[in-house]
Amino acid sequence: MINLNNPKYYINRELSWLKFNSRVLAQSNIKKLPLLERLKFIAIYATNLDEFYMIRVAGLKQLFAARVVESGPDRLTPLQQLREIRAYLNKEKTELVNSYKEIVSKLKKEGLFITEYDELDANLQKKADEYFFEHLFPIVIPIAVDSTHPFPHLNNLSFALAVKLTDKDNKTETKYGMVRISRVLPRFVQVDDSHYIPVESLVTKHIESLFPGFVAESIASFRVTRNADIVIEEEEADDFMEILEQGLKLRKKGAFVRLEISKGADEDIIEFLNSHLKIFPRDIYEYDIPLNLGTLWQIVGNQHFAHLTIEPYKPKLLPPFEENSSVFEAIENGESILIHPYESFEPVTKLIQSASKDPKTLSIRMTLYRVEKNSPIISALIDAANNGIQVTVMVELKARFDEENNLVWAKSLEKAGAHVVYGISGLKVHAKITQVIRKVDNKLKFYIHLATGNYNGATAKIYSDVSFFTSREEIVTDSTTFFHILTGFAKKQRLKYLSMSPTQIKPKLLSMINAEIAHKEKGRIILKANSLVDQDVIKALYKASMAGVKCDLIIRGICCLKPGIKGVSENINVISIVGKYLEHARIYYFEHAPIKMYISSADLMPRNLERRIELMTPIEDERLSRTLREILDLQLADNELSWKLYEDEIYRKITRKSGEKEINSHEILETFINKMYKSFYKIRAKKEANLAKKFTREG
Numbered sequence: 001m002i003n004l005n006n007p008k009y010y011i012n013r014e015l016s017w018l019k020f021n022s023r024v025l026a027q028s029n030i031k032k033l034p035l036l037e038r039l040k041f042i043a044i045y046a047t048n049l050d051e052f053y054m055i056r057v058a059g060l061k062q063l064f065a066a067r068v069v070e071s072g073p074d075r076l077t078p079l080q081q082l083r084e085i086r087a088y089l090n091k092e093k094t095e096l097v098n099s100y101k102e103i104v105s106k107l108k109k110e111g112l113f114i115t116e117y118d119e120l121d122a123n124l125q126k127k128a129d130e131y132f133f134e135h136l137f138p139i140v141i142p143i144a145v146d147s148t149h150p151f152p153h154l155n156n157l158s159f160a161l162a163v164k165l166t167d168k169d170n171k172t173e174t175k176y177g178m179v180r181i182s183r184v185l186p187r188f189v190q191v192d193d194s195h196y197i198p199v200e201s202l203v204t205k206h207i208e209s210l211f212p213g214f215v216a217e218s219i220a221s222f223r224v225t226r227n228a229d230i231v232i233e234e235e236e237a238d239d240f241m242e243i244l245e246q247g248l249k250l251r252k253k254g255a256f257v258r259l260e261i262s263k264g265a266d267e268d269i270i271e272f273l274n275s276h277l278k279i280f281p282r283d284i285y286e287y288d289i290p291l292n293l294g295t296l297w298q299i300v301g302n303q304h305f306a307h308l309t310i311e312p313y314k315p316k317l318l319p320p321f322e323e324n325s326s327v328f329e330a331i332e333n334g335e336s337i338l339i340h341p342y343e344s345f346e347p348v349t350k351l352i353q354s355a356s357k358d359p360k361t362l363s364i365r366m367t368l369y370r371v372e373k374n375s376p377i378i379s380a381l382i383d384a385a386n387n388g389i390q391v392t393v394m395v396e397l398k399a400r401f402d403e404e405n406n407l408v409w410a411k412s413l414e415k416a417g418a419h420v421v422y423g424i425s426g427l428k429v430h431a432k433i434t435q436v437i438r439k440v441d442n443k444l445k446f447y448i449h450l451a452t453g454n455y456n457g458a459t460a461k462i463y464s465d466v467s468f469f470t471s472r473e474e475i476v477t478d479s480t481t482f483f484h485i486l487t488g489f490a491k492k493q494r495l496k497y498l499s500m501s502p503t504q505i506k507p508k509l510l511s512m513i514n515a516e517i518a519h520k521e522k523g524r525i526i527l528k529a530n531s532l533v534d535q536d537v538i539k540a541l542y543k544a545s546m547a548g549v550k551c552d553l554i555i556r557g558i559c560c561l562k563p564g565i566k567g568v569s570e571n572i573n574v575i576s577i578v579g580k581y582l583e584h585a586r587i588y589y590f591e592h593a594p595i596k597m598y599i600s601s602a603d604l605m606p607r608n609l610e611r612r613i614e615l616m617t618p619i620e621d622e623r624l625s626r627t628l629r630e631i632l633d634l635q636l637a638d639n640e641l642s643w644k645l646y647e648d649e650i651y652r653k654i655t656r657k658s659g660e661k662e663i664n665s666h667e668i669l670e671t672f673i674n675k676m677y678k679s680f681y682k683i684r685a686k687k688e689a690n691l692a693k694k695f696t697r698e699g
Helices: 013-027 035-065 078-109 122-136 199-205 237-251 267-277 293-300 303-308 327-332 346-357 376-386 403-416 473-487 505-517 535-546 606-610 622-637 665-698
Strands: 141-145 159-167 170-180 188-192 195-198 214-226 256-262 284-287 336-340 361-368 390-395 419-421 433-440 443-451 463-470 499-501 524-529 550-555 572-577 586-590 597-600 612-619 642-645 651-653
Touching (some): 013 035, 013 078, 013 651, 035 078, 035 214, 035 303, 078 284, 122 188, 159 199, 170 267, 188 199, 188 293, 199 214, 214 267, 256 267, 327 443, 327 463, 336 622, 346 376, 346 433, 346 443, 346 463, 361 376, 361 473, 376 403, 390 403, 403 419, 433 473, 443 473, 499 505, 499 606, 505 524, 505 535, 505 586, 505 606, 505 612, 524 622, 550 622, 572 622, 586 622, 597 622, 612 622
Parallel strands (some): 256 284, 390 419, 524 550, 550 572
Antiparallel strands (some): 159 170, 188 195, 214 256, 336 463, 433 443, 443 463, 524 586, 572 642, 597 612
16 A cells, blocks of 8 residues: 655655746746846746745744754755755856846847946946935945944845955054945946946945045955744734734844855955854855846836837726726626736726725725735725725734735724724634625625735736635625624634635545545546645545546646656646746636535645635636636646646646647737727627617617
8 A cells, every 4th residue: 555645755845946936037048038028037036035045944944943853744854955955046046147147148239238337438437426426325334343333233135245444554454344235225226228237336336435544455245134934922912913013123133044145255254244144154155146136127127128028918807897887786797707917906996996985885894915005905995994884804914024014004994993803813814805795775785706816906917816706695694704703703613605724625625636536537636726735635636646537736836746656646747837927826626526616815735724714715607617617728738838847856848849839828818808808899889889870860
């Protein structure tokens, strides 16, 4: 009998994530993409890696310090994982550097320069010098470090220059200092429309004006990464906001976990820095390209070179949510789904805005996990509360890296008179749901929105997600129960139609996987998610494969399941789609289930299934279910953006066979929605023209 607990059947979570980020970096090497589009993927890669070190590597270091031996089904120790991560990143660093240099070289041919101060002509150097003294000199902070000047506090992701100096009058005396470069300053100084220089290049040129009377013997730019994970000891609910605010302050003091420094830095400077930072030597990474590549968005956004990016797609409004239509009537007339970002997020915003202004609205309830900074949804909720509507909002203050933003919104909502719930003790609320209640003709009418993604109009333009609108009685009842659970005391409360984690989603998924096993070779499972980590789900899928069930998994990021193992996972196919849009939707399909199709806020990870409040929604309407199945089938057929995972744990790009038609799921969905949009408004214009003629004749 096969032991499915054997660690050889599992891929390490952290190494799987690194491979996902490698697929992001690989986008920067796709020659047919416009150059700034390629540069954008380097920015995304770098930002992703920052978060990985702040959270995942920092966590492994804490486990190692606590002498934890094993931390996952793959049985790798924290120390083994740290060693593999460092080896992987050191190897990948070459690819990152080569890709960046190639793109920068090709940008020069297009007239866009990312260069050093010394490579500018005399006229541009003069302009750069003027910029330094007008904009940088008053803001940058020269810092002496000696017995009377302590080493300064460095916030997470601080960027600075370390300087080794000698006194002009006493050249035998060496001193060390640094120049703090504030985040309020641009990462790249734009000298004119087409020339950018890294800010450190300009500061370096004028370093002696910041330390008058001293000569700079050597200079190195550097950047530090701290442990940014907040551990909150949840106490009284009244104290939660204060506890979180204290946690955010502590984040700024987390242990240093990484040092990035310019290549060829003086060994004395490295020793000076690390005598204070105490970073493990193998977590010091040297680069001969600019540090902090996540800031390349500044250059990607240069409108003078918009032709070097992909033309942005404008999300479309389609029936029943076309322009000037009533969102309430649309929901009353039947269930609908929106496929973002191809279809506009506007109907979601419109639901809240319309409800906030409607005198028939009695109540608006919703959960908020991540919202944009100038959120029209929050503004509408504040207006609703000011208008006397009962507003109840679950603002998840523990949404990582959005804590401060959510604190601000929570206080604004409370000030307006909304009832704000800050979270559930011990659990993050990650579910995406809105309930609007109106009183029409002396009856209560309910309007429900459920989604796989956040209430964030900005990310809805680049994340692929599913929105679902309904007034189905079973969902109305469950939504009311759900909000009562969030706002009140509820022990062992369960939903009847929807499934809620941490008690219902995982058992439901395992039950449906096991039900497919009974159908053996006729069984079919398709799971689309961001991540697959949960061991129980993986073991269930292995058993399904062993019974002959065909399992197709569209897992964008982490996948700990190992496909293609003889006798274990031969019937499991795993692909990852990486392209223009971030695949974020969770869609689960089971061929023989009473209701075949589900959407969810929950990924297939222990944290989502066991430690968060999530929702999984059945899509019973055959038309909507068929649409979602067609999207799944399209993505499974994608031969342009797909990477296939093999038994050796390597992802390989799917390549087209000779004569095979290109299938790019992102482009096909854009084209399809565009055609529907044009067709609808063409037909409507024709009808309006015919009506106008009719009225003219009868006039």
